[in-house]
Amino acid sequence: MDTIKQRLARGEVLKVAAAGRIVHHNLIQMVGVHGGFQAVWFDQEHMDYPTEKLEVGTLACRSMGMDSFVRIPPTDYAIVTRAIEAGAGGVMAAQVRSAAEAEQFVKWAKFAPRGFRGLNTAGWDARFATIPAARFAEQSNRESFVAIQIETAEALAECDQIAAIDGVDLLFLGPADMSQNLGVIGEFMHPKCLAAIDSISAACAKHKKPWGVVPVNPEYAGMCVEKGCRMLSVAADVRIINAGIESIKKAYAKFFE
Numbered sequence: 001m002d003t004i005k006q007r008l009a010r011g012e013v014l015k016v017a018a019a020g021r022i023v024h025h026n027l028i029q030m031v032g033v034h035g036g037f038q039a040v041w042f043d044q045e046h047m048d049y050p051t052e053k054l055e056v057g058t059l060a061c062r063s064m065g066m067d068s069f070v071r072i073p074p075t076d077y078a079i080v081t082r083a084i085e086a087g088a089g090g091v092m093a094a095q096v097r098s099a100a101e102a103e104q105f106v107k108w109a110k111f112a113p114r115g116f117r118g119l120n121t122a123g124w125d126a127r128f129a130t131i132p133a134a135r136f137a138e139q140s141n142r143e144s145f146v147a148i149q150i151e152t153a154e155a156l157a158e159c160d161q162i163a164a165i166d167g168v169d170l171l172f173l174g175p176a177d178m179s180q181n182l183g184v185i186g187e188f189m190h191p192k193c194l195a196a197i198d199s200i201s202a203a204c205a206k207h208k209k210p211w212g213v214v215p216v217n218p219e220y221a222g223m224c225v226e227k228g229c230r231m232l233s234v235a236a237d238v239r240i241i242n243a244g245i246e247s248i249k250k251a252y253a254k255f256f257e
Helices: 004-009 025-034 051-063 077-085 099-109 133-143 153-157 159-163 175-181 191-206 218-226 237-251
Strands: 014-019 039-043 067-072 090-093 145-150 170-173 211-213 229-236
Touching: 004 014, 004 229, 014 025, 014 237, 025 051, 025 237, 039 051, 051 067, 067 077, 067 145, 077 090, 077 099, 090 099, 099 145, 099 159, 145 153, 145 159, 153 159, 153 175, 153 191, 159 170, 159 191, 170 191, 170 229, 175 191, 191 211, 218 229, 229 237
Parallel strands: 014 039, 014 229, 039 067, 067 090, 090 145, 145 170, 170 211, 211 229
Antiparallel strands: none
16 A cells, blocks of 8 residues: 555645544445545544544555544644554644644654654554564654644744654645634635645745645645645545435436425
């Protein structure tokens, strides 16, 4: 399986799906069966579910050749390492407000000498204690994916410093919360929001880091890709279900009159 980091290093534009409200292995495998998606990200910012469900979800991803990462609030050291030990390829911090917070999140996700993640080889990432500790720590530090969401005005102001942090692999724009923080809720094409995109794009270009986004429509996605975006979160569980229901009602429109 090609990982997110490997694909980004090749300059690919990744299409990823999100699972939060409906975290089920069958849905994840359906995404994989249809093809075209390189990864799934699990939302544990707005939702909370047992580690075992996350383990099954990441297993479903791997069964379809897809990588995965988990979005979590940067408030609890332990959930960062749990996510990686559960089998996710990495983690993404939501609602970051400063470069200092981003740096702390990276340290939570990395072993010494870069960070202070607790060393436990019993999880999937160490293949259930079959990888020697020193090799495992080096391998994890090198391979684990760390993204930082830029969705607050404070993080936007420090996005250059955040992009410069060693161990931050990608910045991820959250358009909804960014519009809220800039005082223009839902106005995704407002000049303030467009300026935010340009700031993130410039910071990532300067520090040779990719960035991602939840695009609001295909035209928005195209604009972002032209500005260097390399990860498009174009599908989510609820959106997939709604689109399916709407498609069926449209196909059988005369029966829904």
